[in-house]
Amino acid sequence: MNGSMGRLIEIVKERGISAFTYDDVKFVSKPLFANPERLILVGGQALEVWGVLLKVPPPTGVALTEDTDWLGSKDDAKWLIESLGPIASDLQIPDVTDPTPSSALAFIQRQEERILMMDFMKTIVGPDEHAIRKLAVQVTLMDDVKLAILHPLHCLESRLGNLTSIPSKRGGNGPMQAKWAMDIAREFILGMVRSGQPADEVQKACKMVSGLVESKQKRHYARYCHIHYGINPLDAVPAEAVQYVGGGFENDEWPRVIERVTHKLASWREIAARTQPQLKSSGSKVT
Structure with a gap:
């Protein structure tokens, strides 16, 4: 875990989190280029990316989600944060007795004091993990950014x-x-x-x-x-x-x-x- 453990949490309590942008998604996805199937983008951010790729804007014309959810384990969360390089980050791992579907919660700091939140999920409501991994779609967002996204259906x-x-x-x-x-x-x-x-x-x-x-x-x-x-x-x-x-x-x-x-x-x-x-x-x- 990063040495700034706890500091970002305090900033979030005071200011809240910043909404992920498309550029933010590309930034956090860069480590996945060699192994895009390790983590699968799920939740509202999967919709946001599909909306961009398929040119289907959100009903309001603005983003409908702030954080980013991944289907992945606590080890996947640790790996991703470490792979992003020397950035300020906080990583919270739930106790093994905690019934939450979350395996880890990560906060990272980007430019201008923007704090982003990523939730790593053991499961999601709806399709099971086997079905998700079988149909997840690999997409390339730019030359060095490739990731797997929850299938639109x-x-x-x-x-x-x-x-x-x-x-x-x-x-x-x-x-x-x-x-x-x-x-x-x-x-x-x-x-x-x-x-x-x-x-x-x-x-x-x-x-x-x-x-x-x-x-x-x-x-x-x-x-x-x-x-x-x-x-x-x-x-x-x-x-x-x-x-x-x-x-x-x-x-x-x-x-x-x-x-x-x-x-x-x-x-x-x-x-x-x-x-x-x-x-x-x-x-x-x-x-």
């Missing part, structure tokens, strides 16, 4: 999961991040079509999205977010993608998915209206 699952499972995420930017994740997922799938990726890969992406509503393990996320925020995950599947796959998927399988999901969403709204009359009925058009 996992970003969507995680945002819906956060709203469902973490009450503190329901205020502030949480709902906007979920809707932004929808836009990013849609643009990612469109990008697959525009770049001529195999039809079966586009079909898998469409099915990943429909699985958020139809999978027994995941549909409680979609149910909560549809009832409370009017979100329908199928809105992230562009018609162009279904047409691109074509054949039986376009003419038979996907129309049946739409029919099932439309019925399921209506049923959820009906039950919510009976059991939670304070909620306004919210609908979402399925195309």
Whole structure:
């Protein structure tokens, strides 16, 4: 740990943390060039980077997250901080008995007294670690910056999961991040079509999205977010993608998915209206 242990924490208590910029993300990602899979960028910052790469700006036009989350261990956190060179840093490691999903919390100081925070996570809400690592996307931000980012469709699952499972995420930017994740997922799938990726890969992406509503393990996320925020995950599947796959998927399988999901969403709204009359009925058009 850095010799300045504790000093940055005191500054943060007094001034708060500074929001990560795109340049900050590139700076902290430089050590990952030789081994980009060691840490995976998750959380709101993954959305921020995808927003830049896919040219999908946040709904407000400004960043919706301040810190940066990584899927990684305390050893990964120590390695990254040490690899950043001689910068002021504080690293907090939770006690082994602490039930927090965080494996480490790091603060680093950049120019002009800016203090940045990074959270290293054992797990995130939504996709499990195996699925995350299997589908994480390696991207190059510049010649010497390469990193792995949570897949856009996992970003969507995680945002819906956060709203469902973490009450503190329901205020502030949480709902906007979920809707932004929808836009990013849609643009990612469109990008697959525009770049001529195999039809079966586009079909898998469409099915990943429909699985958020139809999978027994995941549909409680979609149910909560549809009832409370009017979100329908199928809105992230562009018609162009279904047409691109074509054949039986376009003419038979996907129309049946739409029919099932439309019925399921209506049923959820009906039950919510009976059991939670304070909620306004919210609908979402399925195309």
